[in-house]
Amino acid sequence: MGKRIAAVAVLFCIAVGLVVFTAMDYLRSNPPTLNLAAGHRPGQPVDLTLQTVGTIGFGTHPSWVSYLTRSPDGKWVHTTLWDVPAHTLVHVTIFQYDTGGPLRNQFLGHVLGTVGGTMTLNGKTVSLIDSNAGNGVAHTFTIPTLGIDVPLAANSSTSKNLCGAAPCTPNYVHNVITFSFMSPGVGQYPWQCFLPCGLGYLYGNGGPMQSIGYMDGFMKVVS
Amino acid sequence: MADAVMSPPPAPGAVRSPGVPDGRHHFQWMIGIWLVLMAAGEPIIYFAVGPHVPPGTLTSEATGAQFDFYVLLMLALPVILGVWIYMGYAIWTWRASRGGPEPAVGPYSWGHLGVQVGWIVSTTAIVLSMFVFGTYELAAASGAGGGQGPNPLFTPTAHRILPVQVIAQQWLFTYRYPTFGGFETNQLVIPANTEIAFHVTSLDVIHDFWAYQLGVKADANPDYDNIAYAHTTNQLGNFTVRCDELCGIWHGAMYNTGQVMSVPDFTKWAASTEKELAAATKLLPPFAWTYTPDANGADGGYYPDSNDPYSNVEVYGAQKVKL
Numbered sequence: 001m002g003k004r005i006a007a008v009a010v011l012f013c014i015a016v017g018l019v020v021f022t023a024m025d026y027l028r029s030n031p032p033t034l035n036l037a038a039g040h041r042p043g044q045p046v047d048l049t050l051q052t053v054g055t056i057g058f059g060t061h062p063s064w065v066s067y068l069t070r071s072p073d074g075k076w077v078h079t080t081l082w083d084v085p086a087h088t089l090v091h092v093t094i095f096q097y098d099t100g101g102p103l104r105n106q107f108l109g110h111v112l113g114t115v116g117g118t119m120t121l122n123g124k125t126v127s128l129i130d131s132n133a134g135n136g137v138a139h140t141f142t143i144p145t146l147g148i149d150v151p152l153a154a155n156s157s158t159s160k161n162l163c164g165a166a167p168c169t170p171n172y173v174h175n176v177i178t179f180s181f182m183s184p185g186v187g188q189y190p191w192q193c194f195l196p197c198g199l200g201y202l203y204g205n206g207g208p209m210q211s212i213g214y215m216d217g218f219m220k221v222v223s
Numbered sequence: 224m225a226d227a228v229m230s231p232p233p234a235p236g237a238v239r240s241p242g243v244p245d246g247r248h249h250f251q252w253m254i255g256i257w258l259v260l261m262a263a264g265e266p267i268i269y270f271a272v273g274p275h276v277p278p279g280t281l282t283s284e285a286t287g288a289q290f291d292f293y294v295l296l297m298l299a300l301p302v303i304l305g306v307w308i309y310m311g312y313a314i315w316t317w318r319a320s321r322g323g324p325e326p327a328v329g330p331y332s333w334g335h336l337g338v339q340v341g342w343i344v345s346t347t348a349i350v351l352s353m354f355v356f357g358t359y360e361l362a363a364a365s366g367a368g369g370g371q372g373p374n375p376l377f378t379p380t381a382h383r384i385l386p387v388q389v390i391a392q393q394w395l396f397t398y399r400y401p402t403f404g405g406f407e408t409n410q411l412v413i414p415a416n417t418e419i420a421f422h423v424t425s426l427d428v429i430h431d432f433w434a435y436q437l438g439v440k441a442d443a444n445p446d447y448d449n450i451a452y453a454h455t456t457n458q459l460g461n462f463t464v465r466c467d468e469l470c471g472i473w474h475g476a477m478y479n480t481g482q483v484m485s486v487p488d489f490t491k492w493a494a495s496t497e498k499e500l501a502a503a504t505k506l507l508p509p510f511a512w513t514y515t516p517d518a519n520g521a522d523g524g525y526y527p528d529s530n531d532p533y534s535n536v537e538v539y540g541a542q543k544v545k546l
Contacts, residue, residue: 104426105390106506107397107407130506144395145476147409190476192394196427203427205393210472 031079031213045089054098057165064208065197076167080217088183096175097163100138100154103131108194113148119179140194189219278438283454284368285438370441370449381418389423391430391443394473403493405510406500411481414489423449424513431468448512
């Protein structure tokens with residue numbers, strides 16, 4: 001009798017352990033972090049290269065819109081987590097492959113918090129985009145706590161060579177956006193897209209808009 | 224009378240009397256200890272703790288809230304001291320090792336009408352007085368900084384009111400200044416010694432505008448103009464704005480810092496910002512008290528109610544604040 005009770009107790013503990021392990025594993029599953037601070041020399045800028053795609057094309061949510069980050073060795077990685085050195089100029093290049101529309105709040109059509117308060121759009125200096133005109137805005141690159149906002153001009157939805165799955169190559173229709181900003185002191189800074197691009201979700205704000213690795217991420221500033 | 228309750232139990236069958244069988248006046252002892260601690264505690268609260276009670280003195284509403292907390296602290300101290308002193312005295316004096324009485328049964332569980340009535344009357348009086356005090360404080364301070372909806376019940380008497388629209392969205396606060404051309408900015412700047420009407424609304428889900436040091440807190444609901452008043456004092460300084468309604472993944476990062484400036488500095492800031500943002504303001508929708516996101520969901524712009532082809536909601540734009 002005692003052995004049977006002990007066996008049941010052990011099996012129960014194993015079952016509970018498996019459930020807890022699975023839940024914790026799910027909760028701790030994050031995309032990889034790209035360390036752009038490794039080997040950084042003081043005073044030198046760092047480069048951050050991103051792309052935005054209308055559909056990621058793989059993984060658990062292949063139809064979701066997403067950001068990707070280029071690793072120092074040139075590979076596109078499905079992540080929105082980066083480490084950058086503190087008090088350093090960060091040069092950002094974004095290859096924007098998605099279509100778009102009007103911003104929910106046109107205020108975010110401003111370029112804010114970048115060096116000179118501007119960005120370049122396909123080589124042209126820009127400080128403001130009218131998201132209700134032309135192709136509109138596809139996404140934004142925004143770090144609210146640092147006051148940084150960069151609207152990413154959209155491609156035409158009637159274009160014939162839109163990229164359908166990541167990683168996209170420059171052969172597809174795209175816009176190139178560049179800008180720079182100074183990284184602040186050590187800390188974790190959440191960043192996000194402010195154009196509600198979660199198709200099929202309430203007000204477009206669910207799904208990829210609330211998922212790390214898609215349209216949200218962290219910039220971790222390290223010493 | 225109270226000594227009867229505090230004294231050891233009478234012998235079985237004996238008639239209870241308000242005597243002092245053990246020769247000690249327990250009730251008087253407790254009152255004495257209570258008075259000594261009150262005499263020390265109330266001045267400490269008044270002089271040492273009081274000035275540091277949140278939320279501060281940047282607005283009349285914050286000052287009022289600080290005073291209210293202050294009064295509650297002063298009222299709470301006698302009650303909490305009374306409970307603790309009785310408990311401590313009883314544990315020490317009537318502990319079993321000193322031959323204390325059986326606590327669970329016997330004459331001590333009979334109750335005492337005088338004590339019961341006294342307790343009910345005094346606690347009722349305290350609660351009712353706090354209710355009257357709280358209601359008065361809410362009405363006298365134009366809503367005490369709370370959101371009152373589009374048709375506020377408690378309105379300020381000031382002749383000049385600066386309207387500031389607070390626009391919440393996942394996950395950012397922005398601010399529009401309708402009396403300065405309707406420009407929109409992510410900086411909340413307000414002048415000192417001025418009545419401010421915060422018109423709080425949302426472009427998506429429910430948020431909450433909590434300007435902590437201003438003593439202002441109002442829900443931000445889509446399609447709803449929630450008005451909260453605050454009268455800034457002469458004090459200048461910064462304050463924190465936080466979202467206080469769980470609104471999604473970056474709720475915890477939905478905050479920024481505002482500033483109370485002198486009136487000349489504010490006028491200068493507003494004029495220069497209006498000029499600096501003139502090109503961007505032209506791209507904004509016309510100023511309205513609420514904005515309705517595109518009902519199509521994704522990629523929705525924001526529109527004044529009257530302009531949104533998808534919206535059939537009530538227009539609150541008629542609700543004007545006298546300037």
